[in-house]
Amino acid sequence: MTQQVPSTEPELAGVRNFRDVGGLPTADGRRVRAGRLFRSGHLAHATEADTAFLSSLGLHTVFDFRNAADQRLEGPDVALPGVRNVNLPLSDPADGAEFWEMVRDGDLDQLRSILADGKGAERMTASYRMIIKDRTAEHSRVLHALADDSVPALMHCAAGKDRAGLSIAVTLLAVGVERDAIEADYLESNAAHRRYRVRRSSAVPNAMSPEVMELLNPLFDARAEYLAAAFETIERTWGGTDAYLAEGLKLSPETRERLRERLLD
Secondary structure, eight states: OOOOOOSSOOOOSSOOSOEEOTTOBBTTSOBBOTTSEEEESOSTTOOHHHHHHHHTTTOSEEEEOOOHHHHHHHOOOOOOTTOEEEEOOOOOTTSHHHHHHHHHHOOHHHHHHHHTTTHHHHHHHHHHHHHHHHOHHHHHHHHHHHHHTOOSEEEEOSSSSSHHHHHHHHHHHHTTBOHHHHHHHHHGGGSTTTSOOOOOOTTSTTTTOHHHHHHHHHHHOOOHHHHHHHHHHHHHHHSSHHHIIIIISOOOHHHHHHHHHHHBO
């Protein structure tokens, strides 16, 4: 049985960017039910207390969107007894392990070459477009699982911002949550206590200098323009949300209704 979710957001020591998306409004006046859909950064560094809290949520499934490079860097998720863990790697929003190695270990000239003059934000925008257009099979699998039996569910990637953020956004679109509300939830990842801890090699001169951090900001920000690029890709590719859900994600009206019954008050 799902236990009642605390009304105040927990302070987790080893898990960043955790939150319940319950309460978000739909266009037809309903709301996402509390305790049904959660999002966060990775669970690899969860403390004993964090693990106890996560175990108390009555989760059915954890969807982990990290790839093999992420898991090598951060480690596997902590085991939550009785919870199914589904790993569905989505493309890394910053072009994978080689790119992140340069972010971690590259000198200032290297970082300027790949991130300056708007190139960092361009990479992020392009990746959001690509995930929406090319990862329909993965998003379809998630939504069908939620409609069938996989709630309560937690979705996470590394930071809980991009790959998990898009997967949450797609799920919310499918149950009719208003886009303004989806954006507002997405932008919550910018709160200081939620942000991914940037790791830079201590051997690199001026590793965390103001210029370096400014260059890295586009990678670690949640920006409305990134999410807007995803929504625009839906419009451009399928002509609208309903066609995207039906043709791109293969959701029948019956499946969408089951999803709404699972997730909405």
